[in-house]
Amino acid sequence: MKETGSMTAARLPKIALEEAYEHPDKVARLLADEAALADVSDNGGVTPEFYRPVQEKLGEFGEVRLGSMAAAGIRHTILSLTAPGVQSVADPAAATAEARRQNDFLAEQVARRPDRYSGFAAIALQEPENAAAELRRAITGLGFKGVLVNGYTNIGDSEHGGYLDEPRYHPFWETLAELDVPLYLHPRPSLPGGLGLYAGHPEMKGATWGFGTETASHTVRLLLSGHFDRFPTTKLILGHLGEGLPALLWRTQHMFEDNPFGRRLGKSLPEYVADNIWITTSGNFSDHALVNAVLTVGADHILFSVDYPYSENAGAADWIERAPISELDRRKIAHGNARALFGVDLG
Template structure:
């Protein structure tokens, strides 16, 4: 098997897992908010808190040489109290650093940050990268500000200092899904199966990315690196139409370049949770194999199926090697033994 690097691979703090598994009502609530059933979520929670034999054994059988771990959604972004969010981000990063230190050849980390306090988020990102050795940051969608009903998005002016720190450190931001704000949930009324990864996660995250693309964000931060999972949250397939209709209706937005140009320079996508030949070929044609990286979305998806798929996907052997490990090794400076 080809060696592989995976980078949308989740964990949850064992203390939170223990609380949820001991409380059926809390587990049902967390499952509902994530758009899954408790029957699905219970075994996933067991795997989220585990870092040794089960996770490493699954990686070994799939040929995954190295994994970048990150706190599962909604993570820090859902904590309404800013001071509590900042404290929890630091606690999670210290905990993750401990897990990485136990298996440094197999694991790296993405930082969690509390964008509720942007200056503190920038400071924590700097600490996580320069002191803990993390490879970048993962942000779970919008950040709740004030209450659970309201959120803020990464193109807003309040986050420009944070993006300046990202650019200075030259590390990527992985934009990960979470359920849409309560005001956007009306579409799913009576259809809880649509709220999570089945449908809602992708549309929420793609819309967040398009905000960045159309707002001129990458003109302000031309070296910024954004990563999207799930083969780009369907954005590669919609890129032409989005650009075409935007040119006809730009309103007051005046980015300097086209969306495909920004995608070529600033966006990478991963295969996490999307093991489809058709979707991969579309992504190679739309984004280019140099900006596609293998990922699984473990434990929400399984390592074995993802590995079997990329090993046989109908692409060139050169592209297969780039996607399996080469692109991630170059982007993150990971050396495989």
């Protein structure tokens, strides 16, 4: 479908912000090498049959992507490098260089269609001080809306990783607080040492199950480490209607109160979630999950997203337009909250 000058009249205007891309050079290499495609697919917990058409869309920024957006009423998309991105590059200097290359490439795509696209920065936390500098360049120089981090950052090799609550990343968080932009915490598979649970079950380690549990655990580390006391203006975004956390938040708080292991926090976990965490609808088009999220975190902190091209724009749009919520909440989630958080102008 070709994009037209106006959106489908009946469609509710939407902003989407967990929408992936891959550099076309890498897409071409993977599609030309069945073994490489199979390896990347396995690492992400998907089959090559699923991933081939996804790869074809990841490297495309024109008629297909824009047409799909237009048909779904998605007026604006914030693009980000697909997982695992630069977080998986073991060599620190190479990771830093790759983050800069990806950000420059993404800025070029945004510049071609600033009415439709914005960007989240890729950053290489393998070198935290350089990551802070690249974040500053991406926000103040390239005009990006925030940063997306694909889970833990590999340290030295694929067997070891660092999580965002660790002190080594404080310089990065200080810069993020100064710039006052959100961080989107995106999933990736668990470190190899944590994959024993999935032995013989490759279908479990990706988006089917493992992504959500890994990202939820990463978030709980931030919550229980005192991160939000140390950096109280943090704006953290989670996809997939909160990676299961809304349903587990009461129990996590309850059991932490009984077993704090000497930790002392300034607020309860629900209070931190209310003040510091936003969640998106990406890839989780469930009425029950949405209603639970509204009751747990509030409609003001829920944002529409699709997870394109891993999920399709049309299905996400159809769902949010008929979900059993008030029209006021529907409009907040579809575009109002994102406009407030990111300053996106829908024209």
